[in-house]
Amino acid sequence: MATRILTSHAGSLPRPQSLIELNAQRDRLDGSIDDDYERALAQSVTDVVARQRDAGVDLVNDGEFGHSMRREYDFGMWLTYVFARLGGVELAEFGMRQATLTHRAPAGEITLAPFGARRDWTRFSEAYGDPQAGVALPEGEMFQHTPIIRGPVTYTGHDALALDIADMKAALEAAGLQDGFLNSVGPASCARLPDEHYASEEEALYACADAMREEYKAIVDAGLMLQIDDPVIADNWDQIVPEPSVEAYIRFTRPRIEALNHAIAGLPPERIRFHLCWGSWHGPHSTDIPMADIVELMLEVNAGTYSFEAANARHEHEWTIWQDIKLPDGKVIMPGVVSHATNVIEHPELVAQRIERFARAVGPERVIAGTDCGLGGRVHPQIAWAKLEALSEGAALASTRV
Amino acid sequence: MPGSSERILTTHVGSLPRPPALIAANARRAGGEPGEEDAYREQLASAVAEVVARQKETGIDLVNDGEFGHAMASAYDYGPWWTYAWSRLDGLEMVEAPLWSAQPPPPRTGTASGEVTLATFAERRDWNLFSETYGDPGSGASLPAVENRRPLPMCRGPIVYRGHDLLARDIANVKAALAGAGLEEGFVNALAPASARFGNEFYDSDEEMLYACADALREEYKAIIDAGLILQLDDPAIAENWDQIVPEPSVEAYQRFTRVRIEALNHAIAGLPPERIRFHLCWGSWHGPHVTDIPMADIVELMLEVNAGAYSFEAANVRHEHEWRVWRDVKLPEGKVLLPGVVSHATNVIEHPELVADRIVRYAEIVGRENVVASTDCGLGGRVHPQIAWAKLDALSRGAAIATKRLWG
Numbered sequence: 001m002a003t004r005i006l007t008s009h010a011g012s013l014p015r016p017q018s019l020i021e022l023n024a025q026r027d028r029l030d031g032s033i034d035d036d037y038e039r040a041l042a043q044s045v046t047d048v049v050a051r052q053r054d055a056g057v058d059l060v061n062d063g064e065f066g067h068s069m070r071r072e073y074d075f076g077m078w079l080t081y082v083f084a085r086l087g088g089v090e091l092a093e094f095g096m097r098q099a100t101l102t103h104r105a106p107a108g109e110i111t112l113a114p115f116g117a118r119r120d121w122t123r124f125s126e127a128y129g130d131p132q133a134g135v136a137l138p139e140g141e142m143f144q145h146t147p148i149i150r151g152p153v154t155y156t157g158h159d160a161l162a163l164d165i166a167d168m169k170a171a172l173e174a175a176g177l178q179d180g181f182l183n184s185v186g187p188a189s190c191a192r193l194p195d196e197h198y199a200s201e202e203e204a205l206y207a208c209a210d211a212m213r214e215e216y217k218a219i220v221d222a223g224l225m226l227q228i229d230d231p232v233i234a235d236n237w238d239q240i241v242p243e244p245s246v247e248a249y250i251r252f253t254r255p256r257i258e259a260l261n262h263a264i265a266g267l268p269p270e271r272i273r274f275h276l277c278w279g280s281w282h283g284p285h286s287t288d289i290p291m292a293d294i295v296e297l298m299l300e301v302n303a304g305t306y307s308f309e310a311a312n313a314r315h316e317h318e319w320t321i322w323q324d325i326k327l328p329d330g331k332v333i334m335p336g337v338v339s340h341a342t343n344v345i346e347h348p349e350l351v352a353q354r355i356e357r358f359a360r361a362v363g364p365e366r367v368i369a370g371t372d373c374g375l376g377g378r379v380h381p382q383i384a385w386a387k388l389e390a391l392s393e394g395a396a397l398a399s400t401r402v
Numbered sequence: 403m404p405g406s407s408e409r410i411l412t413t414h415v416g417s418l419p420r421p422p423a424l425i426a427a428n429a430r431r432a433g434g435e436p437g438e439e440d441a442y443r444e445q446l447a448s449a450v451a452e453v454v455a456r457q458k459e460t461g462i463d464l465v466n467d468g469e470f471g472h473a474m475a476s477a478y479d480y481g482p483w484w485t486y487a488w489s490r491l492d493g494l495e496m497v498e499a500p501l502w503s504a505q506p507p508p509p510r511t512g513t514a515s516g517e518v519t520l521a522t523f524a525e526r527r528d529w530n531l532f533s534e535t536y537g538d539p540g541s542g543a544s545l546p547a548v549e550n551r552r553p554l555p556m557c558r559g560p561i562v563y564r565g566h567d568l569l570a571r572d573i574a575n576v577k578a579a580l581a582g583a584g585l586e587e588g589f590v591n592a593l594a595p596a597s598a599r600f601g602n603e604f605y606d607s608d609e610e611m612l613y614a615c616a617d618a619l620r621e622e623y624k625a626i627i628d629a630g631l632i633l634q635l636d637d638p639a640i641a642e643n644w645d646q647i648v649p650e651p652s653v654e655a656y657q658r659f660t661r662v663r664i665e666a667l668n669h670a671i672a673g674l675p676p677e678r679i680r681f682h683l684c685w686g687s688w689h690g691p692h693v694t695d696i697p698m699a700d701i702v703e704l705m706l707e708v709n710a711g712a713y714s715f716e717a718a719n720v721r722h723e724h725e726w727r728v729w730r731d732v733k734l735p736e737g738k739v740l741l742p743g744v745v746s747h748a749t750n751v752i753e754h755p756e757l758v759a760d761r762i763v764r765y766a767e768i769v770g771r772e773n774v775v776a777s778t779d780c781g782l783g784g785r786v787h788p789q790i791a792w793a794k795l796d797a798l799s800r801g802a803a804i805a806t807k808r809l810w811g
Contacts (some may be wrong), residue, residue, distance in 0.1 A: 031543050072540060073540050097433075124787075124789050124790070124793070126787065126788075126789050127750075127787035127788075127789040127790055130479050130787055132477065132546075133750070133786070133787035134542040134689070134750055135750050135790075138540075202463050203509070255635050261474060275600065282542070282749075282750045283750060284750060284751060284790055284793055285749070285751050285752065285790075286752050286754040295537050311720075312749065312751045313718075313745075313746070313749055313751045313753040313754065313757055314752065314753070314754050314757075315752050315754070316754070316757050317754050317756040317757040317759075338720075338751075341545050341722070341750070341751045342689075342719065342720055342746075342749040342750050342751075343535075343541065343542055343689045343690055343691060343748070344689075344690070344691060344720045344721050344748045344749075345692065345693050345720070345721065346546075346692045346720040347720065347721050347723075347724050348724070350720055350721075350724035350725040351722050352724075355726050363621070366434070369495070370490070379534075380535040380538055380540075380541035380543065381535065382532050382534055382691075383533075383534045383535055383541070383543075383691055386532075386691055387691065
């Protein structure tokens with residue numbers, strides 16, 4: 001039983017420059033691994049686990065280093081890593097902005113617009129289009145070649161996954177730590193691709209669920225915690241044009257939660273954390289759906305821990321909803337108390353104030369202090385680590401008070 | 403500048419996004435291109451009229467000219483709050499010493515006796531702790547290019563105010579714009595003496611230069627107030643000098659160092675009505691980590707020594723958001739008003755109006771609802787994209803309306 005507030009983070013951590021360079025040399029979809037790369041990756045994971053421990057992070061991961069990042073700033077690795085691990089997915093001749101999603105919605109129901117039609121992006125198109133505004137997404141590969149489903153989706157990532165698991169376990173042992181987590185993408189996030197193969201969105205969704213289940217199960221079977229990253233549960237909202245009713249959105253989203261629960265059926269919830277966010281780009285986020293509208297849906301996921309954004313200026317006020325929501329027995333929340341959305345390092349006292357609010361609402365033993373999203377690729381490495389240190393100092397302060 | 407006994411009023415710190423055409427005209431003028439002075443003045447006056455009207459439409463109660471009279475010649479520029487004054491003061495010469503290449507000043511005086519002195523901008527402690535970040539254009543923390551190219555002022559003669567004509571122009575523009583928008587009150591920003599951190603090759607001591615600046619700038623302060631406008635004194639140096647003293651001094655030494663600067667300011671505004679003066683303090687508006695910012699608790703009493711009626715300060719960014727608690731221990735003198743920042747330039751995310759309301763209510767519950775005016779951390783113009791600046795002002799005004807409901811029922 002923890003007698004203090006534990007700390008963790010959402011996943012991505014800054015990759016060492018040497019690893020970024022090695023990744024840049026590897027083929028996009030082939031994902032081939034040679035001995036040099038394997039050694040460099042293992043060493044980097046060992047280092048990043050030790051550094052998390054030293055920064056005061058209790059629940060550590062591999063920084064998602066196995067999800068290969070090819071440049072210093074890249075917001076997409078949480079998703080793009082998986083394309084090399086799935087049969088049936090190819091890189092298209094066109095980019096994500098040009099991609100139209102192919103499934104039609106049943107009459108009266110809603111469907112996703114193209115990424116480029118997002119409502120916040122349209123409303124603030126000048127800001128998003130201005131490289132100096134600090135809003136624009138780094139132009140990752142998906143802007144040139146979007147992944148596209150062109151055959152049956154199957155899991156083919158066993159080797160890469162086995163390597164990630166082995167690296168993580170070795171790094172934990174070297175650091176003298178018992179437990180750690182690995183990130184994996186949720187079926188609904190995985191299935192949000194143009195699709196030229198399946199007849200319906202639901203078919204594609206369940207094909208992704210069945211394929212991804214292999215990754216989920218392997219991580220849990222290896223004795224590691226599984227974090228499922230599923231931002232689309234929240235950020236699809238902004239990609240539906242015009243703005244739908246909340247009821248229609250919940251009908252649209254519930255099958256995605258059901259597919260996820262199908263994918264993790266039989267796996268122990270207490271070994272699963274679910275991560276929800278509104279998209280990690282540094283934009284205005286004026287059209288984010290309120291947490292109050294989706295929190296009950298989120299709690300339908302058969303996970304033990306729920307990670308979500310609560311530190312940025314669009315969602316910081318939402319702690320109050322936890323005064324009214326009944327958090328089911330045995331569940332834990334992991335609100336973001338530091339954020340990638342500002343370069344300013346959160347003052348540890350602010351971190352403590354944020355933690356205390358959640359602790360008063362749901363009980364201190366049911367709060368893990370987390371980050372809004374992964375910090376790697378989204379802020380400068382120096383800032384990422386300074387934020388993790390502020391997180392752990394703030395958690396220590398809060399622990400003395402709650 | 404009283405608050406309201408009926409609702410939470412709104413304002414902002416000063417800088418607003420300039421229209422692209424005005425920036426282009428400023429750039430041509432800065433480049434020495436001859437232009438039609440009359441045409442420029444017309445363009446400026448009409449831009450001020452528009453920005454005042456837009457503030458009113460956005461729900462800002464206490465408006466200004468967006469500092470449009472403080473010429474900005476590129477879309478991103480953090481400096482016009484003080485660069486505008488250079489051409490309004492005699493005694494300055496521009497030297498090629500951009501921020502980064504500035505050499506450390508001649509021997510630091512007095513360090514042996516425990517007194518402190520300013521290092522160069524490039525020696526700032528936060529900037530050195532995070533030098534890789536500040537040096538990485540992809541990080542969003544580096545300064546706009548214009549800041550690194552700009553020559554800096556060196557004092558080489560007596561400092562005398564000579565900006566009467568430009569100031570009269572700015573005052574006339576705001577007054578016309580207020581009348582056009584049907585508004586009674588507006589404010590004009592002016593540089594405070596301590597933040598006129600010029601190189602000094604003329605005066606015997608920095609203190610002598612400080613008082614020369616105070617006497618010169620007093621003309622600007624007095625003219626603004628005499629014109630019936632509210633004066634805002636921009637004095638970030640009171641807080642952010644801390645990071646530019648190397649190594650970190652004791653708080654006591656810093657307070658001694660800073661009190662001199664507050665006294666010079668009070669000298670400059672002596673006899674002017676405090677209720678027509680607002681004082682703005684901040685920790686530097688660059689998008690950096692700010693880990694070495696001095697805590698508000700260590701300078702709040704000093705800030706309150708300024709003979710102003712209202713105090714504007716950063717309270718919305720994540721380095722200072724927690725400091726609302728400071729006001730539990732500090733007695734806000736009778737008749738004074740707080741203008742805490744409740745939206746910030748430090749993130750592109752638009753503050754949710756509910757968050758804005760939460761922040762306002764925290765202050766109101768401590769110092770009284772009639773003593774809080776909702777504001778921004780720093781000026782938004784030149785620091786975030788124009789669309790984001792206006793969306794933040796909109797969130798500010800919506801949040802103030804929510805806070806009003808909560809506080810007045």
